[in-house]
Amino acid sequence: MSSYVSREQRVPKDHSLRTLRALDDGIRANMSALFDQRSSHTGRWSIPPEQLLRVLLVQILFTIHSERQLVEQLDYNLLFRWFVGLGIGDAVWERNSSASISTVCLIPTSHASFSAAYCI
Template identity: 85%
Template sequence: MRGQENPQALMFSYVSLEQRVPKDHPLRSLRALVDGILANMSALFDERYSHTGRPSIPPEQLLRALLVQILFTIRSERQLVEQLDYNLLFRWFVGLGMDDAVWDRTVFSINRDRLLGTDIARQFFRRVL
């Protein structure tokens, strides 16, 4: 019997991003490793970031996004931000929720450059390796 299309989109989703990522997906073990590394680096982030002013992209999310860009050979920040907008696996890995707004690519690039200007990114990638 032929199935019928349902053109009505659901208003709510009852499945979390965590449930959508397969239990045996390779990014799960990498995410656990990365989360541990970032937790150990939290004091470094606190030292480098001001406690006043407008909030930036969280450095944890920024570094996870850069890792996604490297692992999946995404050529530009524009493509990375686009992928983060609709790829649920990438959203989960970076730490964005289903309804979280994705950053503007220029804001991402500015924050990335600021972070790469310090030794924090080097330390992070060294620890991941």
């Protein structure tokens, strides 16, 4: 799909998700080394854990009740795609893969870092 307007231009400058994404970028920079360390012996996950955690934020903030609805929303909602880091033409992963959200969040250290970062 080609578009003359970038994803960045489609999100209003004063949208609250812009502020959250800027905060999240800083947190992710600190957690990236943790994710690399956790997956050093097996390789990185097929879906980056940074994206999975952003998807979890979308699900919580916008009260999306199921992973099926979450994946469906990611497929067509440009705001959510922008926040998570998916391009307009990027494929959304299969719903079965979204079970990985729970897997990433059950890693004790990442969960503690994630919670500490957002529960200020």
